[in-house]
Amino acid sequence: MKIISIPVRESWEELFRRPTPEIEEIEDQIKPIFRAVMSSGDEAVQKYTSRFDGVLVDSLLCSPQEFKDAEKALDPELKKAIQNAMGNIKRFHSAQKTTRVEVETAPGVLCWQEKRPIEKVGLYIPGGTAPLFSTILMLAVPAQIAGCREIIMCTPPNKEGKVHPAILYAASLCGVDRIYKVGGVQAVAAMTFGTETIPRVYKIFGPGNQYVTVAKQLATQYGVAIDMPAGPSEVMVVADDSAKPSFVAADLLSQAEHGADSQVVLVTTSQTFLESVREEINMQLAELPRKDLAQKALSNSKLILAESISDALDMINFYGPEHLILSCEDAEVLSEKVINAGSVFLGNFTPESAGDYASGTNHTLPTNGYARQYSGVNLDSFMKSITFQRISEKGIQQIGPTVAIMAEAEGLQAHKNAVTLRLQALLSK
Numbered sequence: 001m002k003i004i005s006i007p008v009r010e011s012w013e014e015l016f017r018r019p020t021p022e023i024e025e026i027e028d029q030i031k032p033i034f035r036a037v038m039s040s041g042d043e044a045v046q047k048y049t050s051r052f053d054g055v056l057v058d059s060l061l062c063s064p065q066e067f068k069d070a071e072k073a074l075d076p077e078l079k080k081a082i083q084n085a086m087g088n089i090k091r092f093h094s095a096q097k098t099t100r101v102e103v104e105t106a107p108g109v110l111c112w113q114e115k116r117p118i119e120k121v122g123l124y125i126p127g128g129t130a131p132l133f134s135t136i137l138m139l140a141v142p143a144q145i146a147g148c149r150e151i152i153m154c155t156p157p158n159k160e161g162k163v164h165p166a167i168l169y170a171a172s173l174c175g176v177d178r179i180y181k182v183g184g185v186q187a188v189a190a191m192t193f194g195t196e197t198i199p200r201v202y203k204i205f206g207p208g209n210q211y212v213t214v215a216k217q218l219a220t221q222y223g224v225a226i227d228m229p230a231g232p233s234e235v236m237v238v239a240d241d242s243a244k245p246s247f248v249a250a251d252l253l254s255q256a257e258h259g260a261d262s263q264v265v266l267v268t269t270s271q272t273f274l275e276s277v278r279e280e281i282n283m284q285l286a287e288l289p290r291k292d293l294a295q296k297a298l299s300n301s302k303l304i305l306a307e308s309i310s311d312a313l314d315m316i317n318f319y320g321p322e323h324l325i326l327s328c329e330d331a332e333v334l335s336e337k338v339i340n341a342g343s344v345f346l347g348n349f350t351p352e353s354a355g356d357y358a359s360g361t362n363h364t365l366p367t368n369g370y371a372r373q374y375s376g377v378n379l380d381s382f383m384k385s386i387t388f389q390r391i392s393e394k395g396i397q398q399i400g401p402t403v404a405i406m407a408e409a410e411g412l413q414a415h416k417n418a419v420t421l422r423l424q425a426l427l428s429k
């Protein structure tokens with residue numbers, strides 16, 4: 001991990017560059033997959049599954065028997081943990097329901113807004129390097145609360161052409177029974193165009209590696225909406241001497257172990273603390289089963305000594321981390337000034353892992369600086385707002401002249417007529 005001491009602002013652009021390749025580079029690799037799935041459907045899906053996942057599956061759709069087997073195979077303790085996590089996620093996302101907004105903007109002019117679920121949604125569950133069954137809870141729970149009518153799921157098959165039992169169990173717990181054994185770009189393309197087996201959806205959700213993330217962005221060119229670019233995981237920790245080096249090192253490693261293209265950053269105002277975290281990282285890293293992946297991620301990562309906490313805050317808002325941990329005095333005060341971050345964790349006993357699994361917040365979050373303009377997944381991600389209005393006779397007399405004058409000024413006579421004809425009708429009553 002590189003140590004950077006008091007970096008000057010002119011160097012921040014370079015300092016906080018993510019390790020992801022240029023989007024055009026990946027697009028060139030994935031466009032042929034999109035074209036093939038668009039024209040050859042399931043056949044292309046199978047071909048790319050064989051190429052990238054090294055397996056041919058008998059049936060793309062998981063069978064009821066596979067769900068039953070998973071239910072039997074899964075450790076009861078894990079089942080209980082999944083249920084507990086689901087309860088908290090349900091509680092937090094149910095509380096996000098908003099009531100209808102209704103305003104009489106002028107006498108007789110009533111406007112209101114109501115939400116409706118997106119009817120068909122596709123959930124992507126990553127499975128390349130680990131079967132992320134926790135992501136099912138993060139996506140299927142709010143989709144169910146929102147009332148989405150058709151919820152399908154895609155996830156890469158393992159080397160035996162199977163889906164991990166915890167994925168099947170979590171899905172059935174959330175009421176999702178259509179899981180397709182397909183991952184990566186081919187899964188995103190299949191949900192974009194539809195194939196003989198996999199239905200086309202209106203919006204695709206879920207995190208994934210850089211191929212999945214760019215594929216989702218490409219899907220938007222074909223009329224499909226996406227939640228946001230949720231690519232390789234990141235965490236920024238801002239800590240002072242009140243933090244515990246071993247906790248901070250574990251938090252940094254927790255996101256580094258996701259994959260070689262993850263990025264983790266520590267910003268601290270204390271040189272001694274920085275050194276202690278570095279030592280802890282080396283100690284804890286040696287014990288990790290995924291140390292190779294974590295080590296690669298650490299080579300993209302930084303330990304930064306900041307001149308002041310105010311500089312650290314500027315770094316947060318410049319970088320826009322997916323996850324931000326504030327392990328410092330006055331974390332609450334600092335958090336109020338955070339503008340760009342996906343999800344914020346305050347205090348020494350709030351590990352980011354808690355949000356990944358079970359505290360209740362959503363772990364599907366914007367990466368690569370997209371926290372500047374996107375929110376993480378929440379209940380609203382599965383809904384659309386529709387506005388309504390009813391204008392009374394009194395109301396049209398109130399706003400009619402305003403509309404007529406503006407329409408005339410835009411040179412749109414028919415717009416003006418739609419109002420003036422009604423005003424005349426009222427006058428001749």
Ligand SMILES: NC(=O)c1ccc[n+]([C@@H]2O[C@H](COP(=O)([O-])OP(=O)(O)OC[C@H]3O[C@@H](n4cnc5c(N)ncnc54)[C@H](O)[C@@H]3O)[C@@H](O)[C@H]2O)c1
Nearest residue numbers: 052126127128129156183184207208209230233258364365
């Ligand atoms: N931002 C978030 O909210 C969030 C949440 C969870 C996980 N993540 C991230 O999700 C990612 C999961 O990645 P993963 O790889 O384990 O699983 P994945 O399911 O995203 O990707 C695996 C698929 O990638 C495809 N693939 C592999 N090499 C390819 C190539 N050269 N060309 C085209 N396609 C290729 C394969 O089809 C494979 O099925 C990690 O980077 C993790 O950090 C992000």
Ligand SMILES: N[C@H](CO)Cc1c[nH]c[nH+]1
Nearest residue numbers: 132134135233234356363
């Ligand atoms: N940290 C990931 C989001 O970037 C989510 C996750 C799933 N499992 C463990 N972690």
Ligand SMILES: [Zn+2]
Nearest residue numbers: 233254255356
């Ligand atoms: Zn994680």
